[in-house]
Amino acid sequence: MKLAATTQVGNKSGRRxxxxxxxxxxxxxxxxxxxxxxxxxxxxxxxxxxVSSRLYSEAQTCAxxxxxxxxxxxxxxVTNNKIPSVLALGTTTTPNVFIYKDPVTGNVVVTGTMTTTxxxxxxxMTFAGATSSLNIRRATVTVSYSFRxxxxxxxxxxxxxxxx
Numbered sequence: 001m002k003l004a005a006t007t008q009v010g011n012k013s014g015r016r017x018x019x020x021x022x023x024x025x026x027x028x029x030x031x032x033x034x035x036x037x038x039x040x041x042x043x044x045x046x047x048x049x050x051v052s053s054r055l056y057s058e059a060q061t062c063a064x065x066x067x068x069x070x071x072x073x074x075x076x077x078v079t080n081n082k083i084p085s086v087l088a089l090g091t092t093t094t095p096n097v098f099i100y101k102d103p104v105t106g107n108v109v110v111t112g113t114m115t116t117t118x119x120x121x122x123x124x125m126t127f128a129g130a131t132s133s134l135n136i137r138r139a140t141v142t143v144s145y146s147f148r149x150x151x152x153x154x155x156x157x158x159x160x161x162x163x164x
Contacts, residue, residue, distance in 0.1 A: 114143045
């Protein structure tokens, strides 16, 4: 088997030139630019999703803190008219509840509104022929906020019975 002879392309001194042509370089740069644009778009989407999830978690924490306050405030004794203000029947709206504060600058970036609604469940119990109220309160805490033109809302519920 014989291999065909190759001729070397070069200058007058017989040296061989090696390298890429301009077309090859342009095509390689186009492929790299397309891949870089795809990575940029992907990372940008991941970052937006991470920020959205962080804000939702912060809103849940805000609502959970209010629920914890409702469950722990004492004394709650309806028969002796000892009712904490957080368990008063009705709706309370707290504006400008901060959802996210920039850790670098310390500026509040996203704020929201917290609405707490407390209702009496109206539950009763009959024992030995006597009916008495169970004094069960239902509290619903809703935190609403806006981010990038879209409104989000987190809502948590709890029940609280009288201490005595």
